[in-house]
Amino acid sequence: MQLSRPYMSAREQNTTKSRALAEPQSALPPGLFVKYQSLIYREAGIWLGTHKEALLSGRLAKRLRLLGIESMAEYYKLVTHPDQQHERSVLIDCITTNETHFFRESRHFDFLVSDVIPKLQQQASSGTRSKQIRVWSAGCSSGEEPYSLAMMLQSFLPAEDGWDVEILGTDISTRVLERAREGLYPIAKSQEIPTKYLREFMLRGQGESAALMKVDAKLQKHVRFARLNLHADHYPISGEFDLIFCRNVLIYFDQSSKEKVVAGLLRHLSPAGLLFVGHAENLNGMAHDLKSIVPTIYTRASNVVPDKKSRAHE
Ligand SMILES: C[S@@+](CC[C@H](N)C(=O)[O-])C[C@H]1O[C@@H](n2cnc3c(N)ncnc32)[C@H](O)[C@@H]1O
Numbered sequence: 001m002q003l004s005r006p007y008m009s010a011r012e013q014n015t016t017k018s019r020a021l022a023e024p025q026s027a028l029p030p031g032l033f034v035k036y037q038s039l040i041y042r043e044a045g046i047w048l049g050t051h052k053e054a055l056l057s058g059r060l061a062k063r064l065r066l067l068g069i070e071s072m073a074e075y076y077k078l079v080t081h082p083d084q085q086h087e088r089s090v091l092i093d094c095i096t097t098n099e100t101h102f103f104r105e106s107r108h109f110d111f112l113v114s115d116v117i118p119k120l121q122q123q124a125s126s127g128t129r130s131k132q133i134r135v136w137s138a139g140c141s142s143g144e145e146p147y148s149l150a151m152m153l154q155s156f157l158p159a160e161d162g163w164d165v166e167i168l169g170t171d172i173s174t175r176v177l178e179r180a181r182e183g184l185y186p187i188a189k190s191q192e193i194p195t196k197y198l199r200e201f202m203l204r205g206q207g208e209s210a211a212l213m214k215v216d217a218k219l220q221k222h223v224r225f226a227r228l229n230l231h232a233d234h235y236p237i238s239g240e241f242d243l244i245f246c247r248n249v250l251i252y253f254d255q256s257s258k259e260k261v262v263a264g265l266l267r268h269l270s271p272a273g274l275l276f277v278g279h280a281e282n283l284n285g286m287a288h289d290l291k292s293i294v295p296t297i298y299t300r301a302s303n304v305v306p307d308k309k310s311r312a313h314e
Pocket residue numbers: 044045046096097098099100101104138139140141142145170171172173176228229230231246247248249252278
């Protein structure tokens with residue numbers, strides 16, 4: 001790919017739609033949808049409502065064609081065979097919704113600038129914390145979220161000042177993780193990125209690659225990707241994170257999967273860490289030791305200092 005620097009904006013381009021889906025096919029035989037529903041739930045914790053039947057057969061149609069399989073019943077036999085773990089991952093890949101944007105839900109990024117980053121800087125200068133920051137984007141899709149976090153944190157907490165920012169992006173879908181690792185995006189997505197970050201962290205394609213932009217290696221080296229099923233009993237990662245973003249993921253789970261996933265995330269949240277969820281999600285009514293500090297941003301309840309008003313009533 002031919003790349004140029006610095007980045008030149010391309011506002012005239014329209015935002016590309018997320019991947020086109022295959023046309024839905026006819027309904028599944030009675031009872032078969034329920035079997036797929038439980039299989040997907042067991043594998044990924046994703047609960048497909050009955051209204052998703054056409055979506056399921058539509059999305060699997062291409063896979064069936066590729067394998068030369070004629071019916072959804074035959075595919076079910078294949079995908080439930082004990083040796084077919086890979087095919088079960090492909091099935092999950094087919095049904096996940098991966099829509100995402102750079103700097104999605106900007107209020108969270110504003111909060112990082114107004115609250116989180118100044119606090120980190122102040123704590124580091126008073127010696128009450130190190131300059132190492134660990135951030136986890138859980139359900140990162142094709143990488144826009146972890147790269148947005150990396151751009152912002154690298155700008156405010158640069159390595160030249162001794163900061164060591166590590167970002168982990170995980171997802172259950174290997175298809176989106178490949179795209180995330182590549183760091184190659186349609187140039188129309190440049191509209192989602194503030195100009196100062198575009199210029200600093202994105203390279204614009206030239207010639208045949210003129211419709212693309214690529215994340216600069218100097219940013220990419222701070223972001224690592226791994227496949228991780230949030231519905232699993234244990235996560236193959238170690239240590240704790242200062243910030244966990246799990247946004248627009250819990251929405252696909254039922255209450256019991258949500259509880260399980262939040263418990264899993266909390267095992268990796270540092271004592272003073274923050275958990276960010278999507279704006280359409282909330283963790284109210286969960287059995288966990290969590291308090292929201294502003295809507296959609298949570299910390300451990302033990303980490304919240306009561307304000308003066310509530311202390312007056314103690
Ligand atoms: C709509 S995207 C959200 C991406 C990003 N967090 C954002 O807010 O823009 C949801 C992502 O969650 C992932 N996902 C769904 N179920 C999952 C599971 N059980 N474990 C890990 N990731 C999962 C999907 O593959 C998808 O990429």
